[in-house]
Amino acid sequence: MSEKLNVPTMAQYMSEGKKPEVLFWVGCAGSFDDRAKKITKAFVKILNNIGVDFAVLGSEEGCTGDPAKRAGNEFLFQMQAMTNIEVMNAYEIEKVVTTCPHCFNTLKNEYPSLGGNYQVMHHTQFLKSLLNEGKLKVEGGKYKGKRITFHDPCYLGRANNEYEAPRDLLRKLEVELVEMKSCKSKGLCCGAGGAQMFKDAEKGDKEVNIHRTEQAVEVKPDVVAAGCPFCNTMMTDGVKHEGKEGAIEVLDVVEMIANAQDL
Amino acid sequence: MQYLPQLLFIAALAFAIYFFANNVRKLKRNIDLGKDVDRKDNKKIRFNQMLRVALGQSKMVTKPIAGTLHVIVYVGFVIINLEVLEIIIDGIFGTHRIFSFLGGGYNFLIGSFEILALLVLITVILFWIRRNVMNIKRFLSKELKGWPKNDANYILYFEVVLMVLFLSMNAADYQLQQMGHEAYVEAGAYPISQFIAPLFEGMSESALIALERGAWWAHILGIFFFLNYLYYSKHLHILLAFPNVYFSNIEEKGKFKNLDSVTNEVKMMLDPNADPFAEPEEGAEDEVPEKFGASDVQDLNWFQLLSSYTCTECGRCTSECPANQTGKKLSPRKIMMDTRDRLEEVGKNMDANNGEFKDDGKQLLDDYISREELWACTTCNACVEACPVGIDPLSIIMDMRQYLVMEESAAPAELNNAMGNIENNAAPWPYNQQDRLNWANE
Numbered sequence: 001m002s003e004k005l006n007v008p009t010m011a012q013y014m015s016e017g018k019k020p021e022v023l024f025w026v027g028c029a030g031s032f033d034d035r036a037k038k039i040t041k042a043f044v045k046i047l048n049n050i051g052v053d054f055a056v057l058g059s060e061e062g063c064t065g066d067p068a069k070r071a072g073n074e075f076l077f078q079m080q081a082m083t084n085i086e087v088m089n090a091y092e093i094e095k096v097v098t099t100c101p102h103c104f105n106t107l108k109n110e111y112p113s114l115g116g117n118y119q120v121m122h123h124t125q126f127l128k129s130l131l132n133e134g135k136l137k138v139e140g141g142k143y144k145g146k147r148i149t150f151h152d153p154c155y156l157g158r159a160n161n162e163y164e165a166p167r168d169l170l171r172k173l174e175v176e177l178v179e180m181k182s183c184k185s186k187g188l189c190c191g192a193g194g195a196q197m198f199k200d201a202e203k204g205d206k207e208v209n210i211h212r213t214e215q216a217v218e219v220k221p222d223v224v225a226a227g228c229p230f231c232n233t234m235m236t237d238g239v240k241h242e243g244k245e246g247a248i249e250v251l252d253v254v255e256m257i258a259n260a261q262d263l
Numbered sequence: 264m265q266y267l268p269q270l271l272f273i274a275a276l277a278f279a280i281y282f283f284a285n286n287v288r289k290l291k292r293n294i295d296l297g298k299d300v301d302r303k304d305n306k307k308i309r310f311n312q313m314l315r316v317a318l319g320q321s322k323m324v325t326k327p328i329a330g331t332l333h334v335i336v337y338v339g340f341v342i343i344n345l346e347v348l349e350i351i352i353d354g355i356f357g358t359h360r361i362f363s364f365l366g367g368g369y370n371f372l373i374g375s376f377e378i379l380a381l382l383v384l385i386t387v388i389l390f391w392i393r394r395n396v397m398n399i400k401r402f403l404s405k406e407l408k409g410w411p412k413n414d415a416n417y418i419l420y421f422e423v424v425l426m427v428l429f430l431s432m433n434a435a436d437y438q439l440q441q442m443g444h445e446a447y448v449e450a451g452a453y454p455i456s457q458f459i460a461p462l463f464e465g466m467s468e469s470a471l472i473a474l475e476r477g478a479w480w481a482h483i484l485g486i487f488f489f490l491n492y493l494y495y496s497k498h499l500h501i502l503l504a505f506p507n508v509y510f511s512n513i514e515e516k517g518k519f520k521n522l523d524s525v526t527n528e529v530k531m532m533l534d535p536n537a538d539p540f541a542e543p544e545e546g547a548e549d550e551v552p553e554k555f556g557a558s559d560v561q562d563l564n565w566f567q568l569l570s571s572y573t574c575t576e577c578g579r580c581t582s583e584c585p586a587n588q589t590g591k592k593l594s595p596r597k598i599m600m601d602t603r604d605r606l607e608e609v610g611k612n613m614d615a616n617n618g619e620f621k622d623d624g625k626q627l628l629d630d631y632i633s634r635e636e637l638w639a640c641t642t643c644n645a646c647v648e649a650c651p652v653g654i655d656p657l658s659i660i661m662d663m664r665q666y667l668v669m670e671e672s673a674a675p676a677e678l679n680n681a682m683g684n685i686e687n688n689a690a691p692w693p694y695n696q697q698d699r700l701n702w703a704n705e
Contacts, residue, residue, distance in 0.1 A: 028689075031701075032702075063690050072665040072667055072669065074522045075528070109514075158517075160515050193641040198680070198691050203590075203592075208588075
């Protein structure tokens with residue numbers, strides 16, 4: 001924790017006439033939300049530790065427009081998208097990695113037709129590729145043998161058919177991977193998507209995140225692993241609501257990897 | 264007189280085809296009310312998807328019990344209909360069992376039809392029990408009250424009647440063959456109806472002929488009727504599932520379409536050299552649409568309208584919907600049913616007004632689908648994933664949200680706050696964009 005993070009910006013790279021291998025798209029939650037900032041830092045620690053050549057946009061980054069688009073505000077979405085694309089294209093960015101599945105989906109699927117063509121990866125996909133290349137070592141450490149259930153983020157799973165990258169990383173942590181009643185392509189939403197994060201829910205019997213947390217509690221995990229800052233918030237709230245905050249941790253996959261390495 | 268049955272048959276067939284063609288024409292006209300959307304690309308991928316998902320029922324079996332039962336009825340329906348071909352030829356030409364020259368092959372065919380007919384009969388009864396006796400949640404929803412529930416049961420009763428008629432016809436035929444009647448040459452194998460035939464023992468030859476002919480006629484007239492019932496029923500899926508899967512989305516489910524009309528305006532707003540007062544170029548089409556998003560069926564695209572007719576109201580979408588599971592009003596199935604009901608209403612309005620739609624003061628939004636339903640969606644795509652025939656209720660929800668926000672500025676207040684923040688400081692929360700990298704030093 002004491003070691004200072006090395007987080008170069010694209011502007012710094014540019015001024016040195018260099019280009020990083022990959023742009024780390026931090027996202028709004030990763031930049032401002034206290035819980036999500038920990039995920040951001042865990043990811044940076046891993047990148048620093050193995051010497052990945054990356055940079056961030058810093059104050060030149062702006063919301064991808066995902067919540068605006070899903071709320072129905074196509075104007076605001078495209079304003080955000082075009083502004084971001086202008087910045088990214090000016091830096092000639094080719095590869096992007098992000099810890100937020102919503103940013104991931106929007107950058108990957110909705111920016112190309114607006115002129116933003118990049119190779120976009122979710123951080124679990126990126127880490128898995130580092131693992132395959134032998135650059136990243138993942139070992140059990142403190143999670144060895146622990147019961148872990150992975151909550152599929154809708155915008156990583158169903159929206160982009162990536163179910164295995166996060167699970168492969170968890171397996172590398174030598175955990176006992178258990179699946180909830182609804183998982184993978186049938187995974188149940190945490191309740192935050194489609195701009196629901198930013199509004200109250202409509203009238204119903206219960207909150208979606210409580211419903212999902214009940215499914216998680218059923219499989220008696222030590223950790224609910226997540227891959228999205230919004231899911232993380234929803235599941236953390238859910239676990240508190242169920243009075244299980246002492247027994248069940250909610251952690252991003254990348255936090256688990258960083259913790260296992262004592263980073 | 265000798266040709267009277269043939270003439271009657273040809274007349275019945277002609278009527279059935281005439282009415283059916285009329286229904287198809289209406290269906291096509293209504294679907295064409297939708298906006299254009301390009302779903303004619305990637306023919307090979309689309310064709311393979313149709314083979315796998317529609318013909319191969321690949322998504323049906325994700326629910327093993329309902330899926331397996333459905334496959335039985337589906338296979339039965341497709342295969343037994345081969346027999347309809349023989350019935351039609353016999354009807355037109357006054358022949359009897361024209362394909363019997365196939366000999367052993369014919370025995371095999373008739374034998375398999377009979378076994379399938381029995382399986383269908385049993386399955387349809389199980390379906391009826393699932394719908395009416397067992398408390399299966401997705402069959403108890405509010406939106407199924409009234410006509411949708413009756414429609415579902417009528418279809419099942421109809422199938423029972425058709426199968427019973429088919430087997431009775433064969434049983435009487437078999438009995439007549441056993442008695443050595445000259446018009447009933449020995450042909451076909453009757454693994455099921457041979458057990459029904461003993462019920463007819465002792466009946467006179469003429470009574471048996473009347474029974475055989477009666478069942479034959481009732482069976483084929485029933486099929487003609489059923490063919491024309493489809494247009495009014497959720498059962499249209501037996502035809503439309505195939506084109507619907509073919510034209511369904513083949514891209515990543517997370518990829519929502521970008522509105523081109525908005526792109527042009529945004530490009531202008533961001534272009535420092537653009538002249539907002541410039542005259543449009545000579546001959547340039549006015550790109551600005553009348554409105555953004557959808558408040559009525561005419562604002563949706565033809566694929567969404569086709570899907571509304573394809574939906575057979577199984578409710579798999581609704582049972583997977585997180586909003587619905589937690590007691591919210593939203594039901595993706597209801598979105599599709601409402602779209603079809605409104606489209607039908609618009610179609611009838613046009614029929615009554617010489618093909619022109621006269622404003623009836625109603626629309627899909629509010630009169631059918633409430634705002635509360637639309638705002639409850641988390642865009643999680645569970646409904647899209649669940650649909651066995653490629654329907655995308657989410658796209659309709661999104662189009663309607665676009666209308667609410669871009670035409671009516673009617674988003675919930677908290678969302679307006681978040682969108683205001685995005686506009687002002689490029690994040691949904693009120694943090695300064697200049698502080699985006701503060702975390703690195705905290």
